[in-house]
Amino acid sequence: MTTQAPLVVIVGGGFGGLAAAKGLKRSPVNVLLIDRSNHHVFQPLLYQVATSVLAPGQIASPIRSLLSLQTNTSVMLGTVTGVDAAAKEVIVDAADKVGLRISYDYLILATGAKHTYFGHDEFSAFAPGLKSLADAESLRSHLLEAFEKAEIEHDVERRRALLTFVMVGAGPTGVEIASAIAVMVRTSLRRDFRRIDPASAQIILVDAGERPLATFSEKLSEAAMRRLTTLGVEVRLGVAVEVVDEEGVVMGNERTRAKTVVWTAGVAPSPAGKWLGTAVDRAGRVQIDPDLTVPKHPEIFVIGDTASLDQGGRPLPGVAQVAMQQGKYAARSISRRVAGQSPLSPFRYFDKGNLAVVGRNFAVLQSAGVELSGFVAWLVWAVIHIQFLAEPSLRFSVFLQWIWTYISGKRAERLIIPVASQ
Numbered sequence: 001m002t003t004q005a006p007l008v009v010i011v012g013g014g015f016g017g018l019a020a021a022k023g024l025k026r027s028p029v030n031v032l033l034i035d036r037s038n039h040h041v042f043q044p045l046l047y048q049v050a051t052s053v054l055a056p057g058q059i060a061s062p063i064r065s066l067l068s069l070q071t072n073t074s075v076m077l078g079t080v081t082g083v084d085a086a087a088k089e090v091i092v093d094a095a096d097k098v099g100l101r102i103s104y105d106y107l108i109l110a111t112g113a114k115h116t117y118f119g120h121d122e123f124s125a126f127a128p129g130l131k132s133l134a135d136a137e138s139l140r141s142h143l144l145e146a147f148e149k150a151e152i153e154h155d156v157e158r159r160r161a162l163l164t165f166v167m168v169g170a171g172p173t174g175v176e177i178a179s180a181i182a183v184m185v186r187t188s189l190r191r192d193f194r195r196i197d198p199a200s201a202q203i204i205l206v207d208a209g210e211r212p213l214a215t216f217s218e219k220l221s222e223a224a225m226r227r228l229t230t231l232g233v234e235v236r237l238g239v240a241v242e243v244v245d246e247e248g249v250v251m252g253n254e255r256t257r258a259k260t261v262v263w264t265a266g267v268a269p270s271p272a273g274k275w276l277g278t279a280v281d282r283a284g285r286v287q288i289d290p291d292l293t294v295p296k297h298p299e300i301f302v303i304g305d306t307a308s309l310d311q312g313g314r315p316l317p318g319v320a321q322v323a324m325q326q327g328k329y330a331a332r333s334i335s336r337r338v339a340g341q342s343p344l345s346p347f348r349y350f351d352k353g354n355l356a357v358v359g360r361n362f363a364v365l366q367s368a369g370v371e372l373s374g375f376v377a378w379l380v381w382a383v384i385h386i387q388f389l390a391e392p393s394l395r396f397s398v399f400l401q402w403i404w405t406y407i408s409g410k411r412a413e414r415l416i417i418p419v420a421s422q
Ligand SMILES: Cc1cc2nc3c(=O)[nH]c(=O)nc-3n(C[C@H](O)[C@H](O)[C@H](O)COP(=O)(O)OP(=O)(O)OC[C@H]3O[C@@H](n4cnc5c(N)ncnc54)[C@H](O)[C@@H]3O)c2cc1C
Pocket: 011, 012, 013, 014, 015, 016, 017, 034, 035, 036, 037, 039, 040, 041, 043, 044, 045, 046, 047, 078, 079, 080, 081, 110, 111, 112, 113, 130, 131, 172, 173, 270, 303, 304, 305, 306, 318, 319, 320, 321, 323, 355
């Protein structure tokens, strides 16, 4: 690091922030990446941690280690609580320091999104979402505990509630979790209990919309629907969830007793818009200019899930590819400005396609006019997901784990880890 070089502060070491940091590797700038967590998580495989296929360490890497060879970059473990755009400072809580002010020449906000309960925050205590490794580990323990409790439960009604799993939201995450549980109860757990039959579990996927995987074509939604039904998942569409409490859910005016409810229905952006006091869209995402900067602040970029940008009359989706491409673009844009070169042309997202897995051996793929469902799509899904893991060691380890799970039907990560007592 040199002292005179401009300082680029990146907030968030997820898909967007990490891509931006790596893109600045050869730039004559100093980079400081701040994240409240010490690791980068490959969110698309969180559901496999939640359903005991993979260990947390197989889908996450320490950000510090990912950037250790990048000598112009340092990493800080801290939570950003605000931005003073006039003073060009970010405000951070780190270790025992509260309200630390860090000056920047350029700022890239890549703080992602969290799940939202659409005004029903009281649901959160009974219907956790899946966004972090902690969420995935806690869901894994909860799922496994449900079977343990059912095994010793004499009351039929209570046992049924323990063996009822409700996923609220039939987007890719809801479909992936529901189908993974359906496979787990028929394979890995099948022979392990004496009093209950795990395969008798009721797995319900509910959505207020008219089809699962609504961001895919109707044909692929239908293929996913058929597959879910074959796996024994009950898909309830056009049904709103009105109540979630300790007894279960009320949907379509009908109560379903369920001890496991997972919220996969929606996401809300980070508070970046509030920090900047700038215009946001209906969901709260920062409205950015086509060069990914905030209006009137050419030195501040906002990227990924926390940004809102229209392309072809529609907002870009909250997916990893958008965040990564925007991260690379922000890095190139800053490099050119520092070098005194002409600005880049506006950002264009190149859509490589969408994939979602529906249990073992089956995925749906939509890419450049090609629509595919079944085994080949599943192979493509597996190859792409391995390829995008952050480190070669993770790719190797996940590949081996998948082969083992595929051949044996066993899941290696069936540990219930209680929260440590004080
Ligand atoms: C369960 C799940 C499955 C998904 N599956 C897919 C998929 O199959 N394909 C796909 O393309 N996309 C998928 N996505 C979406 C994809 O993961 C996101 O679009 C992508 O992560 C967005 O990248 P980002 O950089 O904007 O945010 P993130 O990757 O979420 O990173 C945000 C980072 O900012 C940090 N942060 C947040 N607030 C602060 C703060 N105040 N201070 C410091 N640090 C902060 C966080 O710790 C995090 O590291 C999935 C998401 C989830 C949750």
